[in-house]
Amino acid sequence: MSFSLPSHWKYLSEGASTIVLTYNGPDSLFQTKILRIRKDDDSISNDELPLLLFQREIVPCLIPEQHLIHVEIISVAKSWLESLALLCADSRPTWRTDKIAVSRTEALLAPNLVASPITVEIKPKWSFLKGESPRTCRYCMHASTRGWATSYCPLDLFSSSPERIKRALYGLYDAWAAGASNQNNLRLFVGGQIVSSNTLSSALQNNGLCSPFLLEDAIRQKFVDTLHVSLLNVESSSLLHTLKRLQRTLDNPGIAALDILWKEIFPESSSFADGFHQPTLDEWYEFVKKYTEQNSPAAKTDAEKLQYHMLSYLLSATFKDCSIMIMLPGLLDKTLSLPASSYPSRIILVDLDQKPVGRFRKWLDQDREILDEYNEMVKKGQTERKICIDDWVR
Ligand SMILES: O=P(O)(O)O[C@@H]1[C@@H](OP(=O)(O)O)[C@H](OP(=O)(O)O)[C@H](O)[C@H](OP(=O)(O)O)[C@H]1OP(=O)(O)O
Numbered sequence: 001m002s003f004s005l006p007s008h009w010k011y012l013s014e015g016a017s018t019i020v021l022t023y024n025g026p027d028s029l030f031q032t033k034i035l036r037i038r039k040d041d042d043s044i045s046n047d048e049l050p051l052l053l054f055q056r057e058i059v060p061c062l063i064p065e066q067h068l069i070h071v072e073i074i075s076v077a078k079s080w081l082e083s084l085a086l087l088c089a090d091s092r093p094t095w096r097t098d099k100i101a102v103s104r105t106e107a108l109l110a111p112n113l114v115a116s117p118i119t120v121e122i123k124p125k126w127s128f129l130k131g132e133s134p135r136t137c138r139y140c141m142h143a144s145t146r147g148w149a150t151s152y153c154p155l156d157l158f159s160s161s162p163e164r165i166k167r168a169l170y171g172l173y174d175a176w177a178a179g180a181s182n183q184n185n186l187r188l189f190v191g192g193q194i195v196s197s198n199t200l201s202s203a204l205q206n207n208g209l210c211s212p213f214l215l216e217d218a219i220r221q222k223f224v225d226t227l228h229v230s231l232l233n234v235e236s237s238s239l240l241h242t243l244k245r246l247q248r249t250l251d252n253p254g255i256a257a258l259d260i261l262w263k264e265i266f267p268e269s270s271s272f273a274d275g276f277h278q279p280t281l282d283e284w285y286e287f288v289k290k291y292t293e294q295n296s297p298a299a300k301t302d303a304e305k306l307q308y309h310m311l312s313y314l315l316s317a318t319f320k321d322c323s324i325m326i327m328l329p330g331l332l333d334k335t336l337s338l339p340a341s342s343y344p345s346r347i348i349l350v351d352l353d354q355k356p357v358g359r360f361r362k363w364l365d366q367d368r369e370i371l372d373e374y375n376e377m378v379k380k381g382q383t384e385r386k387i388c389i390d391d392w393v394r
């Protein structure tokens, strides 16, 4: 990256582990790319290769290629990252206090998915009901315990009912429009820039995507209708169904059951998953082969069974935390010549990083905490128990 100036990169967005920038310089090599750089975190390794190989070799065994992007590794220098960190400091949300990991020597380049007239990013989260909480889904409990005002339920988004999908989209839009910036389930990009509810209307107008006379409520309606058509399209429905199946089946038998299994096999172990190593690429291959083969022989020993379920849960965590980027040619409009079949132009999954094994303990504790806290809130009358409907039939 030495030939690209840090000032050519513009902050776009970020998650818990990475910051993403778009290119605004003269080099055509980067003009269609984003740069994804890591923050100081509990990442699985100091170099990007294991993450890249996981995305290139393992994920495509489970997700059709047309919903994936090709990611490349590039070298970065410490001074270059330090300059970049300074340049993007003011653009970052104030509540993200973590820093760019300037000592890392590699970053990722990926196709820029927000270059469409409109890109919608949905982070759908968990699509299923868990045994420990047979009525309220994990997302809805977690949102309540965090004091989030939202009517979005992932089980609606992943349902087979067009009405429920529409309800989920209104829920996502309304929470986003209320400006809760730490609610990360919906992000909108217009003309390559991230937009807020305050800037949406002007961004749409400036990009010739809506008339100046369209009121806020009409934009909301049009936006939800456009997204609804896009998600009901065969390719999108099939992707949502695949994601739902992977999340659910890979999570089986669940983190609490895994903890029990762990204790049975390692009674001397001080803590759940303590000493469990990050799977190698070969171990991932072997796992995916067994998972995808219908008639694979059952694990022979308890240790093999544990290894299988640990990898399975680790992989489920990736799919429970990924985001969907939906690229749109504009807002659906009967006066435009574009047929409904052009919505979306593409639908891609991002953030398919391999999760670090150090998270197992966090996941076990967090699930318990969310469940206990939510039950307590219901008991104290601080919230009414939400009933989420899981319509999974295979
Ligand atoms: O545990 P969760 O469900 O809160 O998920 C975390 C996310 O929180 P969310 O609930 O989406 O606000 C969290 O997102 P935010 O920081 O809230 O944007 C991260 O995605 C985190 O994963 P990672 O650190 O990037 O590997 C996510 O952690 P993992 O559970 O995937 O380890």
Ligand SMILES: Nc1ncnc2c1ncn2[C@@H]1O[C@H](COP(=O)(O)OP(=O)(O)OP(=O)(O)O)[C@@H](O)[C@H]1O
Residues within 6 Å of the ligand: 012, 013, 014, 015, 016, 017, 018, 019, 020, 034, 069, 110, 111, 112, 113, 114, 121, 123, 187, 321, 323, 350, 351, 352, 353
């Ligand atoms: N290829 C891409 N093109 C455009 N924008 C992208 C692309 N990949 C990621 N982004 C944006 O950057 C943000 C952060 O990326 P990503 O989700 O991969 O980071 P993360 O730190 O792993 O996030 P999380 O906290 O959700 O796990 C995304 O939410 C999205 O807005």
